[in-house]
Every structure is written in C-alpha cells, then in structure tokens.
Amino acid sequence: MKNSALIIDNVNRYSKNDIASESRCAVHILGGKIVDITPPFPEPCGINIIDARGATLIPGLHDHHIHLSAYASSLTSLACGSPTLETRQQLIDQICQYGKQRPGEWLRGYGYHPYLAGDIDRDWLDQHVPDNPVRIQHRSGRLWVLNSLALRQLGLIKQTKLAIPQAIPKGAEIIKGRYTGRLFEEDAWLSAQLSQKMPGFKPASEKLASFGVTGITDCSPRNSTNEFDYFQQSQLNGELQQSVRMMGDSNLIQAGYSPRLKTAELKLHLLEAKLPEFDHICQQVRVSRQQGRRVAVHCVSRTELVFALTVLRECGTSKGDRLEHAGVVPPELMQRITELELSVVTQHHFLREQGDRYLEQVEQDDQQWLYLGQSFLSAGVPLAAGSDAPFGSADPWISMDSAVRRQSRSGVLMGAQERLTPEQSLDLFISCPQLPGRRYRHIEIGEQADLCLLDAPWHFVRNDLNSRHCRVTISSGQIIYEKDN
Numbered sequence: 274m275k276n277s278a279l280i281i282d283n284v285n286r287y288s289k290n291d292i293a294s295e296s297r298c299a300v301h302i303l304g305g306k307i308v309d310i311t312p313p314f315p316e317p318c319g320i321n322i323i324d325a326r327g328a329t330l331i332p333g334l335h336d337h338h339i340h341l342s343a344y345a346s347s348l349t350s351l352a353c354g355s356p357t358l359e360t361r362q363q364l365i366d367q368i369c370q371y372g373k374q375r376p377g378e379w380l381r382g383y384g385y386h387p388y389l390a391g392d393i394d395r396d397w398l399d400q401h402v403p404d405n406p407v408r409i410q411h412r413s414g415r416l417w418v419l420n421s422l423a424l425r426q427l428g429l430i431k432q433t434k435l436a437i438p439q440a441i442p443k444g445a446e447i448i449k450g451r452y453t454g455r456l457f458e459e460d461a462w463l464s465a466q467l468s469q470k471m472p473g474f475k476p477a478s479e480k481l482a483s484f485g486v487t488g489i490t491d492c493s494p495r496n497s498t499n500e501f502d503y504f505q506q507s508q509l510n511g512e513l514q515q516s517v518r519m520m521g522d523s524n525l526i527q528a529g530y531s532p533r534l535k536t537a538e539l540k541l542h543l544l545e546a547k548l549p550e551f552d553h554i555c556q557q558v559r560v561s562r563q564q565g566r567r568v569a570v571h572c573v574s575r576t577e578l579v580f581a582l583t584v585l586r587e588c589g590t591s592k593g594d595r596l597e598h599a600g601v602v603p604p605e606l607m608q609r610i611t612e613l614e615l616s617v618v619t620q621h622h623f624l625r626e627q628g629d630r631y632l633e634q635v636e637q638d639d640q641q642w643l644y645l646g647q648s649f650l651s652a653g654v655p656l657a658a659g660s661d662a663p664f665g666s667a668d669p670w671i672s673m674d675s676a677v678r679r680q681s682r683s684g685v686l687m688g689a690q691e692r693l694t695p696e697q698s699l700d701l702f703i704s705c706p707q708l709p710g711r712r713y714r715h716i717e718i719g720e721q722a723d724l725c726l727l728d729a730p731w732h733f734v735r736n737d738l739n740s741r742h743c744r745v746t747i748s749s750g751q752i753i754y755e756k757d758n
C-alpha cells in the first residue's frame with residue numbers, strides 16, 4: 274500500500290466531552306499514521322490537503338460483527354425478508370418476477386424468515402418458480418430451501434425418483450422417502466456442488482467505506498485458513514480496503530500473518546433448538562485457552578445466554594471473551610455477565626428491523642430485556658456493536674440511530690430508559706477492534722490513520738445520525754471513499 278502524505282485542514286477533532294467544540298486544526302497523516310496536529314493553515318491550499326470547512330473528524334468506524342462473504346453474496350441476491358419484504362405476497366411477486374426476467378438462471382435468496390410464508394419447502398417454491406433452480410437461505414444462515422429443479426441440478430433427484438448421489442448430504446431432510454428441499458447446515462456441500470467460489474469483495478468493501486467503516490471483525494464460525502488466504506489476497510489486490518479481524522474455527526489459528534488481517538476469537542455458534550453437547554463445547558473452549566485464544570459465543574435468546582454463561586463459568590473466562598448479540602438479558606444474567614467480565618457486541622438496529630415481530634413473538638416477560646443499552650453501561654459491561662450484515666443492515670449509522678431512538682418500524686418505543694446518547698452510540702463503533710467497549714480510539718498523534726471526515730460539525734450530525742454525512746473515509750492513511758459534491 275502506498276503511503277502518501279495527506280493533511281485534513283480546518284477540521285474539528287471529535288471529542289465526546291466537548292460536543293460543541295469549534296477549535297479547528299490540521300491533521301497530518303503519513304505512513305498510515307497521524308504524525309502531527311497543528312493549527313489550521315492560514316490559507317488552505319496545495320495538493321493532498323482536504324479542506325474540512327469546520328466539519329468534524331471522527332475515528333473510522335469498526336464493525337465489530339459482520340459476515341463479509343455472506344454480505345458480499347447478498348449484494349447479488351434477492352433479499353427474502355425484513356426490512357425489504359414484509360408480506361407473503363411480496364415474496365411471491367419478487368421470486369415470480371425474477372423467474373420471468375431470468376429464465377433458467379439460479380435464484381439465490383437470503384434472509385428468509387418464516388413469518389413471511391411459514392416453513393416453506395420444495396413444493397411451495399415449485400408452485401411459484403418451477404423453471405429456475407432456486408435456493409433460499411433462512412435468516413439464521415443454517416438452512417437452505419431448494420426447489421425441485423435445484424435438487425435435480427444438484428443430483429439429489431432424478432426426474433421423479435429419489436436419486437442416490439455419490440454423497441447424500443446428511444442435512445438433507447427426507448420425509449416419507451422424499452426430499453423436502455430443506456438442507457440443514459450444508460453450506461460446504463452446497464458450495465462444493467455449485468463449484469462456488471468466494472464472492473468478490475469490491476462492491477461490499479466500497480459500500481462499507483461509504484458508511485465510514487475502516488475495519489471489520491468477521492464473525493463467521495466456519496472461517497478457516499482458506500478464508501484467511503482469500504481475505505488476505507483481496508486486501509493485497511485492493512478489493513478489500515478495510516482492516517480485518519477474523520474469528521473462526523479451531524484451525525484458523527494456523528493461518529499466516531498479515532498486518533491488516535488478524536486472527537481473532539474462536540467463534541461458537543449456539544442455537545436454542547439444537548444446543549451442542551456441553552462437554553464437547555467446554556473442550557473446544559479449553560483448547561482455545563491453551564492456544565491463548567479468546568472465545569466469542571453467539572447467544573440471541575435467554576436459553577442460549579444461560580448455556581453460554583454456564584460454559585464460560587465452567588471453563589473460566591479470559592479478559593476480552595465476548596458474547597455476540599445478547600438479545601435478551603434479564604437482571605440476574607446481567608449480573609453473571611459482569612461477574613465473568615465478558616464484553617457484549619450487540620445490534621440495536623434489530624429493534625427497528627425486527628422490533629414489531631419481537632413484540633408479537635418474544636415472551637411478554639422478556640420484551641423489556643431486548644437489546645439493552647444503558648443497562649449494560651451502568652452494569653459496567655464493555656459494550657460495542659456490529660451490523661451482523663447481511664442479517665442486519667450493514668450501515669452502522671442505522672444501528673447508532675436505533676440505539677438512540679429504540680423504535681420499531683411501526684414506531685413502538687422499546688425501552689425508553691435504555692436509550693443511548695448519540696455519543697454513547699458512536700462509542701459502540703470506535704472502540705479498539707481487539708477489545709470492544711474497553712478502550713477507545715482518539716484522533717491523536719501516533720494513532721493509526723483510520724478516519725472518517727463528516728460533512729458537518731458533530732453538534733449537527735448528532736441530531737441526524739445518518740451515513741449521508743460521511744464525506745471522506747481514510748483507511749491506513751489512504752482515501753477509500755470520497756463523497757461526490
């Protein structure tokens with residue numbers, strides 16, 4: 274990466290303790306770092322100088338929880354759930370229209386939630402799109418639903434009979450000797466059958482840059498050395514412009530070294546309906562400890578959280594162990610999170626994107642403990658946030674705004690006392706990537722030049738938390754996004 278000099282002149286440095294700050298300066302960047310901060314130039318001039326016109330410079334945002342490959346794939350797929358679709362008919366219209374416009378082509382959908390049309394299967398899909406091979410992913414990421422043509426093209430059925438392919442995937446559901454089209458946990462098999470390559474990261478990386486995102490933590494549990502190599506290659510060829518922490522499976526630890534791509538926690542994915550063997554998961558945590566590696570446990574529901582806390586209490590915790598999502602945290606479990614000194618990486622935008630459904634489906638008693646804000650902070654739990662894209666919006670500003678408003682799409686306020694201030698919500702995305710919610714990045718000499726220049730002062734933007742205010746994004750000293758004027 275080329276490290277040219279860059280100066281951001283006439284700029285306000287973000288400070289959460291002085292939100293009305295009007296003291297302007299010039300921030301000098303060289304070799305990927307902030308090397309000097311001086312009074313503004315008397316007359317802004319010269320190349321490689323950006324005149325900020327008094328707007329505020331914030332640390333570049335770090336998305337602490339994203340699934341980059343799935344997000345990149347989603348950009349060329351059909352969204353099959355909220356917030357894009359809200360009704361069964363919208364889903365039917367969308368897939369039928371795709372079938373008409375692209376006869377015979379594979380249709381890939383993502384983010385399906387049964388609230389739209391129930392537990393769909395092969396027959397349901399055949400009714401609407403019989404002539405395209407179809408695969409639609411459940412929003413949990415663990416289930417694909419395929420239509421008959423897709424099953425045929427994958428060799429699972431031959432005309433009307435059940436075929437015996439070379440290796441029948443274990444997760445293929447068969448009822449009364451017939452495939453239902455539902456494939457559980459068979460991503461790897463499906464990718465192999467489709468000779469699927471990893472998606473190109475350029476469009477996804479550019480979109481993230483336009484939101485001011487300069488770093489990500491990829492939280493996909495299956496990440497291993499292949500994914501590490503692919504991410505590294507994508508950074509080297511310029512397609513992926515953010516720095517990356519990569520969580521993944523127990524083999525990831527063997528991946529190589531790269532300054533902008535670091536291996537991160539062992540990711541453990543819990544699913545309430547199918548919790549893993551307790552001893553087995555404890556063993557995984559212990560091995561991880563021996564490798565000096567922290568763990569991050571996915572827990573959305575109360576049951577998953579209780580399971581995660583029991584495992585971590587049994588195995589002992591290491592500073593920086595994380596709970597992902599922590600969607601339901603009643604006070605007694607909050608206390609256990611505090612005792613175990615765990616960090617939480619959450620998604621307040623789910624309140625907007627899924628809130629109306631939570632109000633219908635989450636047990637009444639648990640609704641007051643959904644995606645908490647102030648309660649975490651007052652309990653002293655290090656708190657940060659991530660988009661969980663493509664399962665949530667990739668735009669961190671939507672998440673920040675939602676942390677402040679806590680309103681569902683229909684406008685129901687969900688826990689007024691949990692609302693964060695705009696500064697607390699920005700904090701969720703500007704803490705150190707390796708210690709979310711524990712230490713914050715500042716615009717100081719010697720810091721990494723991962724920055725986002727806004728188009729207005731913070732005291733204005735704080736009342737309109739929206740990514741349209743991102744004017745320039747700088748990652749390791751390089752401009753990776755510049756808004757058209």
Ligand SMILES: [Zn+2]
Nearest residue numbers: 338340492661
């Ligand atoms: Zn996730």
